[in-house]
Amino acid sequence: MSHWKSSFNMLSLLLIVSLLALSGYLYYQWITPFSSIASTPDQTRNNSIEVSGGEREVVLFSPTAISSYTEITERPLFVEGRLPPAEPEPKKAAARSPSKPLRLKLEGVAITPKNKVAIIRDLNSNELLRVSQGMNKNDWKVESVDSSSATIVRKDVKLVLKLEIDSNRKKKRKSPTMKLPFKPSKG
Numbered sequence: 001m002s003h004w005k006s007s008f009n010m011l012s013l014l015l016i017v018s019l020l021a022l023s024g025y026l027y028y029q030w031i032t033p034f035s036s037i038a039s040t041p042d043q044t045r046n047n048s049i050e051v052s053g054g055e056r057e058v059v060l061f062s063p064t065a066i067s068s069y070t071e072i073t074e075r076p077l078f079v080e081g082r083l084p085p086a087e088p089e090p091k092k093a094a095a096r097s098p099s100k101p102l103r104l105k106l107e108g109v110a111i112t113p114k115n116k117v118a119i120i121r122d123l124n125s126n127e128l129l130r131v132s133q134g135m136n137k138n139d140w141k142v143e144s145v146d147s148s149s150a151t152i153v154r155k156d157v158k159l160v161l162k163l164e165i166d167s168n169r170k171k172k173r174k175s176p177t178m179k180l181p182f183k184p185s186k187g
Helices: 003-007 010-031 041-046 066-074 167-172
Strands: 048-050 056-058 104-111 116-122 127-132 140-145 149-154 157-162
Touching: 104 149, 104 157, 116 140, 116 149, 127 140
Parallel strands: none
Antiparallel strands: 048 056, 104 116, 116 127, 140 149, 149 157
């Protein structure tokens, strides 16, 4: 076996081919004419117009006329007699619609040494709310919470919500029966 075959293996051949491809690419980039206006791809995309034949032509930026800046020229920033812009007319407050009556139901109560929380369902929106004692929600406030009721205040009107426990529901429940995975024999 000759000496050149042992030193010239497949990786060397791959390295030479890749260097030739890279040098060809760099030569192509060097001889290709380039635009004298350096622009980013975003600027080229925004400032280009498609010409017939699918080619794009770069259009230079043209600034707007000075006359479009009349407000700035009329009210310069650092002049002694500069006036602020005219104030916009205040919008008239829309007449408030009468608020809907509260339709709340106490679903549960949670009492910890640090906090008392009432779980309340808003029957108008069917939303479940967790509110602490003293907390405001919309236009009402939770004044107090105890083990079976919560007191809600809205515009000096107190509403006491009682926790309803359905005793019939407890009686109707049956303990679940366990089904055996096999059929017992009768013998």
